[in-house]
Amino acid sequence: MERISDxxxxxxxxxxxxxxxxxxxxxxxxxxxxxxxxxxxxxxxxACDFVVVSIFVNPTQFAPxxxxxxxxxxxxxxxxxxxxxxxxxxxxxxxxxxxxRGFNTLVKVGEEMTSKLCGKSRPTHFNGVTTVVAKLFxxxxxxxxxxxxxxxxxxxxxxxxxxxxxxxxxxxSGPIVRExxxxxxxxxxxxxxxEERRDARVLSQSLGVARAMVGEGILESRxxxxxxxxxxxxxxxxxxxxxxxxxxxxxxPLERIAGKALVALAVYVGKTRLIDNWLLEDQNVSDNx
Amino acid sequence: MERISDxxxxxxxxxxxxxxxxxxxxxxxxxxxxxxxxxxxxxxxxACDFVVVSIFVNPTQFAPxxxxxxxxxxxxxxxxxxxxxxxxxxxxxxxxxxxxRGFNTLVKVGEEMTSKLCGKSRPTHFNGVTTVVAKLFxxxxxxxxxxxxxxxxxxxxxxxxxxxxxxxxxxxSGPIVRExxxxxxxxxxxxxxxEERRDARVLSQSLGVARAMVGEGILESRxxxxxxxxxxxxxxxxxxxxxxxxxxxxxxPLERIAGKALVALAVYVGKTRLIDNWLLEDQNVSDNx
Numbered sequence: 001m002e003r004i005s006d007x008x009x010x011x012x013x014x015x016x017x018x019x020x021x022x023x024x025x026x027x028x029x030x031x032x033x034x035x036x037x038x039x040x041x042x043x044x045x046x047a048c049d050f051v052v053v054s055i056f057v058n059p060t061q062f063a064p065x066x067x068x069x070x071x072x073x074x075x076x077x078x079x080x081x082x083x084x085x086x087x088x089x090x091x092x093x094x095x096x097x098x099x100x101r102g103f104n105t106l107v108k109v110g111e112e113m114t115s116k117l118c119g120k121s122r123p124t125h126f127n128g129v130t131t132v133v134a135k136l137f138x139x140x141x142x143x144x145x146x147x148x149x150x151x152x153x154x155x156x157x158x159x160x161x162x163x164x165x166x167x168x169x170x171x172x173s174g175p176i177v178r179e180x181x182x183x184x185x186x187x188x189x190x191x192x193x194x195e196e197r198r199d200a201r202v203l204s205q206s207l208g209v210a211r212a213m214v215g216e217g218i219l220e221s222r223x224x225x226x227x228x229x230x231x232x233x234x235x236x237x238x239x240x241x242x243x244x245x246x247x248x249x250x251x252x253p254l255e256r257i258a259g260k261a262l263v264a265l266a267v268y269v270g271k272t273r274l275i276d277n278w279l280l281e282d283q284n285v286s287d288n289x
Numbered sequence: 290m291e292r293i294s295d296x297x298x299x300x301x302x303x304x305x306x307x308x309x310x311x312x313x314x315x316x317x318x319x320x321x322x323x324x325x326x327x328x329x330x331x332x333x334x335x336a337c338d339f340v341v342v343s344i345f346v347n348p349t350q351f352a353p354x355x356x357x358x359x360x361x362x363x364x365x366x367x368x369x370x371x372x373x374x375x376x377x378x379x380x381x382x383x384x385x386x387x388x389x390r391g392f393n394t395l396v397k398v399g400e401e402m403t404s405k406l407c408g409k410s411r412p413t414h415f416n417g418v419t420t421v422v423a424k425l426f427x428x429x430x431x432x433x434x435x436x437x438x439x440x441x442x443x444x445x446x447x448x449x450x451x452x453x454x455x456x457x458x459x460x461x462s463g464p465i466v467r468e469x470x471x472x473x474x475x476x477x478x479x480x481x482x483x484e485e486r487r488d489a490r491v492l493s494q495s496l497g498v499a500r501a502m503v504g505e506g507i508l509e510s511r512x513x514x515x516x517x518x519x520x521x522x523x524x525x526x527x528x529x530x531x532x533x534x535x536x537x538x539x540x541x542p543l544e545r546i547a548g549k550a551l552v553a554l555a556v557y558v559g560k561t562r563l564i565d566n567w568l569l570e571d572q573n574v575s576d577n578x
Contacts, residue, residue, distance in 0.1 A: 007455070011457065103453050104399035104401060104402065104449060104453060105396065105397065105398050105399070105450050105454055106396075106397045106399075107396050107397075108394065108396075108397060109393055109394050110393035110394070112393060130394075135453075135454055138455040138456050138457060139455045141457065160393060164393060164394035164424075165394055165396070165420075165423050165424055165427055166296070166424045166427040166428045167427050168300065168430065250391070
């Protein structure tokens, strides 16, 4: 496994792979890897000849007062895990190289997609995401790029950007990976106290409620959301940020589930904000809630 | 010469060229080609194995009330000229293919660069330019792209975008091409009446004044701009939009010429807005004013 920090060294490595006709796959991450990330790496390893994983805690997707400084890091462990997965290149750019003095360009998907759901409480977040992902796409020039379904809004926004800016890249998603009790894996789960960790089960449990209701033929969003809210409200350390049912492509709210739908929620458990979602493809369960 | 409108056909053509190891050059244009465009095509032909010229009158860089509808077009003549220059592909996308329903992404360089000079009277113009150029870069994936020095602000903004988003593309500029009496070539010159055409000489003449003053060692921007303004003010059908002396990389105003400088102006001649500029490299004349 090559360990590359320098942008021009990365460029040579990618040119070499492309000249050999290899299919290049990219898995962008912020590190502190868990089984969710590794499932994407495995998917990339299976689908591509040359797998690049980037680890970059991107400052422009954190707002002042968010957890940029505290975001968990363990580079040594990450590199060992990626080595084990047979990754070809781990790309570790510096903030100074990604955002040198004078940097002054944004890639922005419209507020119709970026100001709702997580964008309500994190209004600049997705501009930071699309800008850094556009940069990583141009640096790595992958044929395929892999993103987790856990960050469903991010995935929709990146698909929009790729289509709109004509990136010649196939976007592939991997299903949410969960703990045994249903909690979706997240690097931020380490912030939870023992009690909060127990209460955090309410996110996947509320998606279970939604699944049960849809299974019974209850398809009005308002009713499903109401039941989910009640469950969260009855959990001591949990507070709803949002619970919404939207079109997974446009993120427009759906009054009623018909065809594809995304049931998405964000919940504060103590001071930690957690997200989870359930993607319905034509009313069939597609994810392991 | 291949004549391609379809995006997937273009993609195959580019993949073919790249697989053969050819160097791809792109000259983006809005058509109605003049010797200025053709000088860029010749530069691309000399520097690249596979030359793509795009012709696309990009609606998103025109504001309501600007000349989108009237913008001059002569596709038959354009294609004949490009054929003569030995161009490999002329790419003619449709507006519907470039901006399909749901399109919702912008590439924005900061207002420090896009809201001054031409950006004052055209506040949305450069967002349209950077977005369509990013799209064309991803569609054509050139090694080198060619832009005219005539649109000096556009060139600075595109260089900024390319650097910031890590496009792996070399940006090359070609000098301003002029009529015998000094008028910079522009597709918009056809809008001028005979009298306006004579008065339009004042743009290059005022740059001549600037050059003469710098030659005499007068380097204060204020004094140079004042003389240029006086010359335009004495021209019947001409009205200054702006005259500025700026750093050509950052577009920050310079109080005094030292090192690189860009003397740039926009002048309404009748209802037609014309632009011109003089780029000084380290106080030496670099352009044929």
